[in-house]
Amino acid sequence: MADEITAIFALSVLVGAVRIGVPLLLAAIGEMVVERSGILNLGIEGTLTFSAFGAFVAVEQTGSLVFGVVAGVLSGMLVSLVMAVLTVTFKVEQVVAGLALNLLGIGFAFYLLRAIFSESGTDVLSVETWDVVEIPLLSSIPWIGDIFFSQHWLAYVAFASLPLVWFGLNRTGFGLELRSVGDNPKAADLRGVSIAKVQYLALLFGGFMSGLAGSFLSIFSTGQFFPAIAGGRGWIALAIVIFGNWRPGRILIGSLFFGFLEAYQLTLQAQGSDLPLNLLLAMPYVLTIVALVVNRSRSNSPLHLGAPYLRGVR
């Protein structure tokens, strides 16, 4: 009997870990590509919020979940396009531009939410959400089926995107250009690579992935939108990229691990456990700092991360 309860508990935590990990994974993959091109985007939190809002409004207005995902992705790409204009074209400090976009993304979403829905009189609107897709056969495998093959379709997209992004970065000409821009923009420039084009494309991809992640938050898992919907996930995604040392495989592990900590904490909280839950919640951030220190000698961090490239200026 006790064993059965333990098993149910463990299973629910693991299923929750993947569910919580999926938006983290999507946003972290996007951010990894952006950072590999040399841009440090601190605006993920604002991008997630704005795209969650875009997806939510689209579903509320049209009733189409497909259209919701499209709107979420476009909203995410819009925010990252602004980031690109500011940092790539106008060479604004990347840290500053990212923080400005957090403020703007969240502020705009909240303002528009109130402006659009003030007449309806209620703040707690909800829309329908995507259903979980059980993969035939695979989902009936004990444990594994529940954990990995009974998730939202976006989860499968997230998992499938990992090898694709790895291949794109490491086995294609464009991936090579992108990494060279992040590591040594001067050399890339001399070879005729258009720095601006590569960084715009990387940021748009990052916006695309954050857009999917934001859509996940509003029209896959909750069916609602509220200004704090991102709940710090943008910062966790940033942490996961570092924790994963800018490698797709480790980023998967990081997303699932951070998702696991959160799911474990939620389950313990629901049970009224006496364990120090807040210290558990601080773990991802502590581990990220530890990872930064431990990995520093074999860091895979792009060498020219965070600094704008100015031709002819050393």
Add this chain to the structure above:
Amino acid sequence: MTAVDTPPEAPDADADDENGDEKTGGRWRIERRLETSWYLEVGGVVLAMVAAILTSSILISAAGSDVLESFRALYRGGFGTRDAFVETLVQATPLIFTGLAAAFAFRAKIWNIGGEGQLYAGAMGAYWASRILGDSLPSIVLIPACFVLAMLMGAGWAGIAAVLRTRFGVNEIITTVMLNFIVLNVLSFLLNGVWQDPASFYAQTDRMSDAYQLPQLLSSGRLHLGFLIALATAALVWFVLARTSFGYEVRSIGANPRVAAYGGIVSNKIIIATLLISGAIAGLAGASELLGTQLRLQPGISSDFGFTGIIIALVARLRPAGVIVVAIAAGALRNGATTMQITTGVPAALVDVITGLALVFVLLAAVMVNYRIRRPQTDG
């Protein structure tokens, strides 16, 4: 991981033709100006504010409200009456501290994004002091003790990032962000445990004794001594940056670390000192809020003061006097937003949009001021 060193297969022409520029005329490029003038800089900020207000006007009218009336309500709520103005200064007080904290670090190009966490560390330090000292001593001893411990805690929290940067070469942007989340969770841990008011269901401490209350400056309203301390801190920061050799070193590292090193400036010492001072100032914000307005430590002691401080510092172009002006404007916006929402129905969230737009336009104006766009006559 060898790929970076090998040249790309085809350095071809078609990858690069998006600008569509002809080979002969050279292309438009952005160059850094060698020197800027103060009127360009001030003019840029003014232009940015006008642009932010115009854009906000479009948003207001898009939402179907009267633009002029909305701005009038915003102004009335922030500056319109004596009471409103006093409350604006109350709101501005923590923002002056956090704005100064950010401005000081950013002057040295040290990206301390951890003002929020250092503020919490400071508030925890002030509360901790009150737990140690009780209420047997006079206020003249208790209050300074709280401020000192707050500064130490704020500095200590920033100091972690300083050590990680100077000893291990770990970038302070990421560590200060992570430290924000860590301190919040540590605070929640304490507030759900040893520091929790036993009489309360909520995660908050008991109310500190009246001996800790900062003196009120006016007979009505909540304005407290913290505001004057904030002004004095601004003056001190200005003096240190503009008139001391340490301030000169801070500014040289910000301007160009390599040149500063040639000049014999030891970067690591300056980096550590800068982060400690920045953290201490943010810690002051925590003590000022705790002893000035709340007297009860709870997770809501800061409403994004740390992050807003960063925005304020940047809009103020990292100048201490500018921080005071912009912080008061930001306090008025926060204060007036409620009036605007009640009287005209324009969502209070507009204030965040205005602030964000102001920052973006100030950044763009700074680019216009610091760089010029020109097209070289010939290419070689």
